[in-house]
Amino acid sequence: MVSETLLASAFFAAIFLFGWRLHRSRTPRAVLSFGAGATASYVFVRMLPELEEAGTVFVSETVDRGLPAPELRIYTAALIGFVLFYGLENLVSWSRQEREEAAAETAPAEREGREWSSPVFLLHVGGFAFYAWLVCYLMVRGISEEPLPIALYALAMGLHFVGVDHSLQREHGGAYMRVGRFVLAAAALGGWGVARLNELSRPAIITGLGLISGGVVMNSMVMELPREKDGRFWPFVAGAVSYTALLLLIR
Secondary structure, three states, rough: HHHHHHHHHHHHHHHHHHHHHOOOOHHHHHHHHHHHHHHHHHHHHHHHHHHHHHHHHHHHOOOOOOOOOOHHHHHHHHHHHHHHHHHHHHHHHHHHHHHHHHHOOOOOHHHHHHHOOOOOHHHHHHHHHHHHEEEEHHHOOOOOOOOHHHHHHHHHHHHHHHHHHHHHHHHHHHHHHHHHHHHHHOOOOHHHHHHHHOOOOOOHHHHHHHOOOHHHHHHHHHHHHHHHHHOOHEEEEOOOOOOOHHHHOOO
16 A cells, blocks of 8 residues: 555656656647546546545544534535635736736746746645645545545546646746746655655544545636637547546446
8 A cells, every 4th residue: 555655646746747748749638638537537426425425524523523514514625625726726817917918028038037936936836736745645544435546546636637737837837847846746745755654633634635626626627628728528528438437347
């Protein structure tokens, strides 16, 4: 189990470090759409049932704390994750407009020098670093009684991270290549390392699962659905059908 989760975390780190090679191929959009389809399958066929199971565990674990609406805690956390990443995407969109307006007045070298230290870049990369960290932490410290095989989990989240890496590289260019991708790779490995050394309380783990669930849904939508992202319908369907078939085979 330890070696499997470590390999999966290293796989995620490698995607961030070397994903740019895939993005330079001739058909990256089809690959991204296939990955988005597989992620959608994971969300609806596997993740949503896990949220229901985790919600039941949260209620039993906090029955003596008098928390308001404990049965809704994990769904509230999922909503918060969704809203946070939606807000981050809007912040990045606003920043993009500002950069485009100032581009004509700023030398390319100066623009790149400012980019990696800008608050928006730090927030964008930092948000996804926490996202990668939490994904790897929950891979080790999940609460499901019937956990998904690590290989299938790594496949779904790896395909998802290919899309995340592509989106960050396209948005931040050289700044992401010089700084951002190393931060995300370190975060993925760091999530695994912290999980091996320390276990959070079960209510905290369940809340983290909710946050990740909302983030996965939001980020999949951002990367695949808008027209300007040039999504591919049939690769998306192929990814969804293929991954669903894998999930059904292991039942």
